[in-house]
Every structure is written in C-alpha cells, then in structure tokens.
Amino acid sequence: MTAQPLITSQTQPAGFTIGIVVLAILLLIALTAAELVIGSGNVALQDVLQSPSRPQTLAQIIIETIRLPRAIAAILVGAALAAAGTVMQTILRNPLAAPDILAVTSGAQLALVVSSLLLPFAFPGFLATIIGGALGGTLCLLVGGGLRAQAVRLALAGVAVSLAFSALSSAIILIADDRASGIILWSSGMLEQTGWAKVAPLAPFIVGAILLLVALARQFDVMALGSDMAASLGLGKATALIGLLATIVLSGAAVTIAGPIGFIGLAVPNLLRATGMVRHKALLPAACLWGAVALLSADIAAQWLSSAGTIIPTGILAACFAAPALIFVLRRMKAEAPAHNAQILGKTIFKRPVALYESLGMVLLAALLAGLLFGDGIAGRDIDWQAIQALRAPRVLVAMGAGALLAMAGLLLQAVTRNPLSGPETLGLAQGAVLASLVALLGGIIPGSALFALCSAGGACLVVLLLSLLGKNLSPTRTALTGLAVAASLSALSTIVVIEAKLQIAEALAWLAGSTHGRNWQDVAALAPWLLLIAIALAFAKRLDILALGRDAAESLGVDTAMTRLWLLLLSALSVAGAVSAVGAIGFVGLIAPHAARLCCGARYRHQLPVTALIGAILTVLADTLGRAIFAPQEIPAGIVTAFIGTPLFILLMRRQSR
Numbered sequence: 001m002t003a004q005p006l007i008t009s010q011t012q013p014a015g016f017t018i019g020i021v022v023l024a025i026l027l028l029i030a031l032t033a034a035e036l037v038i039g040s041g042n043v044a045l046q047d048v049l050q051s052p053s054r055p056q057t058l059a060q061i062i063i064e065t066i067r068l069p070r071a072i073a074a075i076l077v078g079a080a081l082a083a084a085g086t087v088m089q090t091i092l093r094n095p096l097a098a099p100d101i102l103a104v105t106s107g108a109q110l111a112l113v114v115s116s117l118l119l120p121f122a123f124p125g126f127l128a129t130i131i132g133g134a135l136g137g138t139l140c141l142l143v144g145g146g147l148r149a150q151a152v153r154l155a156l157a158g159v160a161v162s163l164a165f166s167a168l169s170s171a172i173i174l175i176a177d178d179r180a181s182g183i184i185l186w187s188s189g190m191l192e193q194t195g196w197a198k199v200a201p202l203a204p205f206i207v208g209a210i211l212l213l214v215a216l217a218r219q220f221d222v223m224a225l226g227s228d229m230a231a232s233l234g235l236g237k238a239t240a241l242i243g244l245l246a247t248i249v250l251s252g253a254a255v256t257i258a259g260p261i262g263f264i265g266l267a268v269p270n271l272l273r274a275t276g277m278v279r280h281k282a283l284l285p286a287a288c289l290w291g292a293v294a295l296l297s298a299d300i301a302a303q304w305l306s307s308a309g310t311i312i313p314t315g316i317l318a319a320c321f322a323a324p325a326l327i328f329v330l331r332r333m334k335a336e337a338p339a340h341n342a343q344i345l346g347k348t349i350f351k352r353p354v355a356l357y358e359s360l361g362m363v364l365l366a367a368l369l370a371g372l373l374f375g376d377g378i379a380g381r382d383i384d385w386q387a388i389q390a391l392r393a394p395r396v397l398v399a400m401g402a403g404a405l406l407a408m409a410g411l412l413l414q415a416v417t418r419n420p421l422s423g424p425e426t427l428g429l430a431q432g433a434v435l436a437s438l439v440a441l442l443g444g445i446i447p448g449s450a451l452f453a454l455c456s457a458g459g460a461c462l463v464v465l466l467l468s469l470l471g472k473n474l475s476p477t478r479t480a481l482t483g484l485a486v487a488a489s490l491s492a493l494s495t496i497v498v499i500e501a502k503l504q505i506a507e508a509l510a511w512l513a514g515s516t517h518g519r520n521w522q523d524v525a526a527l528a529p530w531l532l533l534i535a536i537a538l539a540f541a542k543r544l545d546i547l548a549l550g551r552d553a554a555e556s557l558g559v560d561t562a563m564t565r566l567w568l569l570l571l572s573a574l575s576v577a578g579a580v581s582a583v584g585a586i587g588f589v590g591l592i593a594p595h596a597a598r599l600c601c602g603a604r605y606r607h608q609l610p611v612t613a614l615i616g617a618i619l620t621v622l623a624d625t626l627g628r629a630i631f632a633p634q635e636i637p638a639g640i641v642t643a644f645i646g647t648p649l650f651i652l653l654m655r656r657q658s659r
Contacts, residue, residue, distance in 0.1 A: 017282045020275065024289035028075070031296040035071040036063055038303050043067065069193035074299045074314075075292040076199065077191070077254045078264055080206045082291025084247035084254075085265025086284055087213055090220045091240045092147055095273075095329050096155040096481075098265035099133070099251040103161035105262065107136020108255040109187060110165045113172050116183060126202060129252030136161060137248065143651050147240075152330075152478055156421075159484055160651050163587075167643035171636050188495065189261040189315010191299050202253045209246045209253075210288060216243060217280035224278070261315040262488075264291050267325035294318075305496070312499055319492035326485035327470060330478055356601055360614040364400075367621040371396035374629050394524050395516040399624040399638060400617040401527045402516075402579040403589050406430075407616020408534055409575035410590025411597070411608060412568045415544050419479055421650075423591030424460075424576045427483035430587065431490035432463035433573075433580035438497045447581070453530070457577035463490070464569050491585075514586030514639020516624050523582060530578030534613050537571055540564070544605040586623070586639040588646025589616050595649075619645070 036048045047059035054060060081099060088097035099105045111132020115123045123131070141147065144157030173183055193199060213220075219239040222229070254261065268291045269283070277283050295314070302312040372392050406424055413422040413429075424430040436459025437452065445452045463486065470482055543564050546554045554561050579586070597612040623641040630636060 016275075017277055017286070020272070020277065021282070021286050021289060024286065024293055027293045028289060028296070031293060031300065032071050032075070034300055035074065035296055036067045038300055065195050066193065069196050069199050070191055070299070071296070072203070073191050073193050073199050073257050074296045076203060076206050077258045077261065078291035078293070078295030079210065079288035080250040080254045080291075081261065081264040081295075082268040082287040083210050083213055083284055084250040086269040086280075086287045087220065087243045087247050088265070089269055090224050090280070091243050092154070093224070094149075094151040094154060095270055096151050096266070096326075098262075099247065099254075100162070100260065100262035101155050101266055102158040103136035103140040103165060104133040104248060104251045105136075105255060105260045106162040106165040106169075107139070108133040108252045109260045110169045111135070112255060113169045113183060113187070117172055126205070126252060126256050129255045130248055133248045133252045133255070136165060137244070152481055155481055156484075157651065159481070160647050163643055163650075164647035167640045167647070171640050174636060174640075175631050175634050185311060185313055186259040188313035189259045189318065190311075191258045191295075191302075191314045192311070198257050202257055205249055206253050209249045210284070212246050213243065214281070214284050217284060220280040221278075224280075259313075259315055261295070261318055263318045263321045263325050264294055266329065267321065268294060270325075270329050312496060316492045316495050316499075320489050320496075323482075323485040323489040327482060330482060353601065353607055356607075356611065357614075360600075360611065360618070364614060364618050364621070367618050367625070368396055368400065371399070371621050371625040374625060390520075394521050395519040395624065396621055397524050398519040398527055398582050399516045399620045401524075401531055402583040402586065403593075403616040403618070403620025404534060404613040405530060405575040405579040405616075406586060406590040406620070407593035407597075407612045408537055408609060409572040409579070410592075410616075411594040411612045412537065412572040412575075413590070414594055415547060415605070416565050416568050416572070417479065420595065421480035421591070422483075423588070424572070424579075425487065425585065425587035426480050426591055427467055428463045428487035428490055429460040429573060429576045430580055430585040430590075431487040431494065432459040433457070433577050434585045435459055435490050435494045435497070436462075437581055438494055442497070449526075453526075453577055453581040456581045457574050460573035460576045460580075461570070464573055514584045514642070515635075515637035516583050517635060517637075519582070527578060527582045530575070530582075533571055533575050533578065534609070537568075537575075538606070538609050540568060540571075541605040541609060544568075545603075548603065548605075583620075584637075584639065586620060586642055588642045588650065589619050592646050592649045593619060 033045070033048055036051075037043055037045055043059045043062055047057070047063065051060055051063050054064075084104075085098040088099070088102065089095055091097075108129035109132070111123075111128040112125055114132075115125060115128035140154070140158040140161050141149070143161060144154035149157075169187060173187065216239060219235060220243070222235050223239065269287050272283060272286055272290065277286060295318070298318045299314045302314045302317045305317070306312045372388050409429070410423040413424065413427060414420055417427075433456040437447075437456045439459075440452050440455035441447060445455060466486065467479070467483060470486075543554075543559055546557055546559050547561065547564060549557075551561050554564075576590075593612050593616040594608070596615050597608050600615075601607040601611045619642065620638060623638040623645065627636040627638050627641045
C-alpha cells in the first residue's frame with residue numbers, strides 16, 4: 001500500500017527558516033520568564049532578574065525548587081514530544097504519527113502505573129516507560145498493518161490500543177484507591193515539580209536522544225523520499241530502527257516527568273512542514289523549540305486558570321487542542337482510496353426471529369439475575385432481598401435502559417452515516433452530552449429532570465451539527481478519527497469543568513467514565529420515558545431499509561432522505577442524552593451492539609432495532625455486574641469494562657472495514 005505523503009508546502013529560503021527559529025527562541029525566553037513569575041507564591045519579575053545572584057529570599061527558594069524545575073520540565077518534555085513526532089512521521093511516512101496517536105504514550109503510562117502501584121520497586125520508572133512505550137507502539141503497528149500501513153488506519157489502530165491501555169490504567173488507579181491519589185493528576189499530564197528529582201536524571205537522556213536524531217538528519221531526508229529511493233541510495237533499516245528507539249526513549253522520559261501529554265507531537269511537526277520546512281537539519285531543532293514553546297504556553301494557561309484549591313493539569317489543557325490539530329492534518333492530507341462502506345455482515349446466526357428473541361430474552365434475564373445476586377463480594381445462602389430491592393435493582397434497571405438507548409443510537413448513526421465505525425462515543429455525541437450535562441449541573445438544573453436531559457440532548461445535537469460541517473467529503477475512517485478527536489477535546493473540557501467547579505473529583509471522574517453507582521428508583525423513573533424513543537425508532541424501520549439502498553434509490557421510492565436523516569439524527573441525539581443523563585458516558589455499546597445484531601438477525605431494521613436494544617441492555621448489565629464483582633468491594637465503572645470488551649471488537653471492525 002502506498003504511504004501517505006507528508007504534509008508539506010513549497011520549500012522556503014534559508015532566511016525564512018532562520019526567522020522561524022529565531023522567533024521560537026525569543027518566544028521561549030519570554031515564556032520561560034513568564035513561567036517563573038506565574039504560579040502559587042509571590043514571585044515578581046524583579047525576583048527573577050535577581051535570581052542569578054542567588055539572594056537569600058523566599059522568592060529565590062520558590063524559583064529554584066518549584067518554578068525553574070517546572071519550566072525546564074516543560075521545555076524538555078515539549079522538545080522531546082515534538083522531536084519524537086517529527087521522526088515518527090518521517091519514518092512511517094504518516095502525518096498522523098505521534099507518540100500519543102500510536103499508543104506509545106499510553107503504553108508508557110500503563111507501564112508506569114503498573115510499576116508504581118502493582119510492582120513497586122520492580123523496575124525504575126524510566127525503564128518501565130520505555131518497555132511500555134515499545135509495547136504500545138509495537139502492538140499498534142501489528143494491529144494497524146505495519147510500517148507502511150495506510151495513515152488513517154494506523155492512527156485508528158493506535159487510538160484503539162490507547163483506549164484499551166487507558167482503560168486498564170484507570171482501573172488500576174481506581175482499585176489502588178488512596179495509594180493512587182498522586183497518580184490521578186499525573187495521569188492527566190502534570191508538569192508540577194518539587195525539586196530536581198525527576199528532571200535532572202532524565203535531562204541527559206532527552207538531550208542525548210535529540211542530538212542523536214539531529215546527527216541522523218541527512219538519513220531522515222533520504223528516508224522522506226520514499227522506501228524505494230532510500231533503498232536505492234543504500235539506506236538500510238538500521239536508521240529507522242535507531243530512530244524509532246530514540247523516539248521511544250523520548251516519549252518514555254516525557255511520560256516519566258509529566259505524565260501523558262498529547263497534541264504536541266502531532267501538531268508541531270505538521271505545522272512546520274506546512275510552512276515549507278522539510279530538511280531535518282533545520283526541522284528537528286525547530287520542532288524542539290516550537291514544541292517547548294507550545295507546552296510552555298499551555299502550562300502558563302493552565303496555571304492562570306488554576307486557582308486556590310484547584311489544579312488544572314497541563315495535559316488536559318493541551319488535549320483541548322486535539323480536535324483542531326487533527327482536523328488540520330486530515331484536511332491537508334491527500335484523499336485515500338475509497339473505502340467500502342457496506343455494513344459488516346456474515347451468515348445470519350438465527351434463521352427464525354422467534355428463536356432469536358427467546359434466546360436474547362433468556363440471556364437478558366440471566367444477566368439481570370446475575371446483576372441482582374452478585375457484585376459486591378457478598379454471596380451466600382442468606383440473601384437480603386430488601387437491600388437488593390433498594391440498592392441493586394435500580395442500578396441494574398438503569399444499566400439495562402441506558403444500554404438499550406446507547407445501542408439504538410449507535411445503530412441509527414451507522415445507518416445515517418453509512419459508516420460501520422460510527423457510534424455515540426466515536427463521533428463525540430456522548431462526550432458532548434456529558435459536557436452539556438455538567439454545564440447544566442453548574443447552572444443549578446436538577447439531575448434527572450426533563451430540563452437536565454434536554455441540555456444533554458442539546459450538547460449531543462451540537463456535536464452532530466459540528467461533525468456534519470467537518471465531515472463533508474471524508475471517508476468513514478477519517479470521519480471516525482475526526483469524531484474521536486472531537487470526543488477527546490470535549491472530554492478534556494469536561495474534566496476542566498469538573499476541576500474548576502470543585503466537584504467531587506473521584507465521583508465525577510467515575511461518572512465521566514460511565515457508572516451506575518448510587519442509582520435509585522427515582523433515576524429509574526426518570527429514565528423510563530426515554531425508552532419510548534425505541535418504539536418511535538421502530539416506526540422508521542421501513543424507511544431505514546430503503547435508506548440502506550442508497551440516496552438515489554431511496555428518493556426514487558418516494559423517501560425524503562434529507563428529512564428522514566434529520567429525524568434519525570435527532571432520535572440518536574435524544575437517545576444518547578437520555579442514557580448520558582442517567583449513567584454518564586459508557587463507551588463502545590453503541591458501536592458494537594449494532595454489528596452483533598446484524599450477525600444475529602440480518603439487515604432488516606424491523607428486527608435490527610429491537611435486537612440491537614436487547615444486546616445493548618445485556619452488554620451494559622453484564623459490564624456493571626463485572627465492574628462490581630471483579631475487585632469487590634471496589635467498583636470499576638461500567639464504561640471502563642465496556643472499553644475492555646469493545647476495544648478488540650473495534651479493532652476487528654476496523655480491519656474488516658479496510659478490506
């Protein structure tokens with residue numbers, strides 16, 4: 001498969017390149033001074049100017065032990081991520097390559113979480129991140145199709161692997177409870193430093209790896225010409241291997257110092273290439289400088305937004321720029337070969353609908369009984385029916401209803417977009433509903449009320465509108481990647497809202513991950529009316545069958561495709577809103593359940609709709625039960641469990657879609 005060409009513009013003269021570098025240096029000096037002044041404690045610019053003489057003042061102590069280590073950390077991490085992204089994009093000939101996109105960052109994060117909480121003192125943190133980063137990157141390449149895989153396909157593979165690693169990291173952190181208090185903020189990308197304990201040991205590795213990459217600049221220039229040209233000029237695979245190892249070292253060091261931080265490695269190299277800077281002798285130093293400038297800017301903004309008692313992680317603020325950066329790259333990439341948009345079908349498992357409904361009914365009943373009888377580590381002959389009625393029954397019923405709504409929303413989205421990778425979570429509808437729900441909560445609107453759900457629906461509808469504008473003329477895989485970028489930015493904004501509003505962090509993060517904890521009969525009553533949307537969707541079954549024939553065929557049969565799609569999108573947004581207002585953002589149910597339904601009953605929507613709803617209900621109830629039972633009495637949010645289940649299935653769907 002032909003590699004995706006890198007994003008470049010017309011090559012600029014040397015004076016332009018020098019100007020870009022000089023501007024970065026000037027900004028870096030100014031931002032470093034601002035970084036030393038901004039933050040907790042009283043430090044004035046005069047204190048910064050006097051600091052070289054090391055006066056015996058409180059301000060000097062703050063500068064030397066807190067502010068300066070943080071500034072140097074931001075510079076090193078920004079430079080490391082930008083350099084790693086630059087080289088990854090060159091070696092893979094993929095403008096979407098970056099440590100956070102290709103699962104290197106999430107692999108390093110998972111390894112450090114495991115080494116810190118499950119295997120303390122077994123590995124040094126830096127070594128653990130290198131091992132984890134290498135594992136994440138290798139797994140991404142295996143899933144995505146290798147070094148010369150299609151750009152968007154490889155990026156989607158990296159996102160899928162990252163979701164699985166992030167879910168596992170979140171589960172370990174939640175299980176560790178009190179021991180993980182410091183890791184929760186670190187896992188969001190935290191540059192705060194106390195002394196030089198982290199920065200000093202890792203600075204030589206970062207500087208050394210960057211110098212090594214700069215020394216290989218000419219080889220990277222040859223590599224950028226293409227694998228055939230590089231081979232004809234005698235360039236072997238050793239350069240690529242050394243370059244990838246250096247990027248893993250840089251990514252591991254960055255994660256060790258500051259936790260996972262995205263956007264820098266993706267955006268900075270692409271923006272510089274878009275200006276015409278292509279020679280790596282200039283591109284790599286410029287990327288390091290502008291990466292440091294970008295991260296320093298984000299950190300200054302994070303400290304400015306932080307107030308007494310609240311801390312905004314720098315990584316969260318950087319993630320807000322994920323969607324603009326990724327959309328910029330996707331828009332400038334050349335169009336890939338058209339993808340096959342057909343739904344993924346195989347032999348229908350059930351020939352008789354009655355047998356299918358009977359089987360699903362029995363499975364759902366078994367899942368409900370398991371949810372009622374198990375899940376808190378207390379099992380035996382003595383069953384407290386009163387506790388089951390008051391505590392377990394409401395959350396099981398809420399999980400069932402929310403799962404049915406999310407699954408139906410996913411089916412409608414896949415039908416309207418004709419994209420098997422569509423879902424409430426992959427297109428950002430769930431995250432938009434979550435953000436709108438948080439804003440409504442801060443506005444004093446009572447959770448569970450009709451107005452609260454209406455606000456959630458408004459957030460989901462706005463995301464639909466945004467994607468309709470951004471996703472024009474994009475392939476299904478690019479649309480899915482755009483949706484995932486929008487979802488990442490919206491999730492970051494939601495986290496900022498939670499922190500700024502001083503909500504209960506642990507409970508809020510669990511709800512953001514999708515949780516039924518603490519649901520009662522009032523929540524059941526509030527969710528019940530939303531289930532009528534399933535009946536309304538059934539009224540569109542015939543028109544959905546006609547839409548599946550294509551736009552021209554549907555209109556020739558008298559179906560107003562534009563109005564029908566509008567109503568179906570509205571139904572999907574309302575379904576997502578009803579589920580999110582009840583349980584938060586539970587992922588992958590809306591993506592996986594429709595495909596499972598098609599394998600069970602075929603392509604007719606009069607069967608697909610109810611079967612999809614039943615499968616979604618079963619998946620969510622089982623996820624909730626497993627989340628309560630695996631590490632009882634600690635709970636893992638149902639959304640994390642569905643991520644474990646959904647990630648391998650998402651990878652399977654992606655591979656089937658690319659054929």
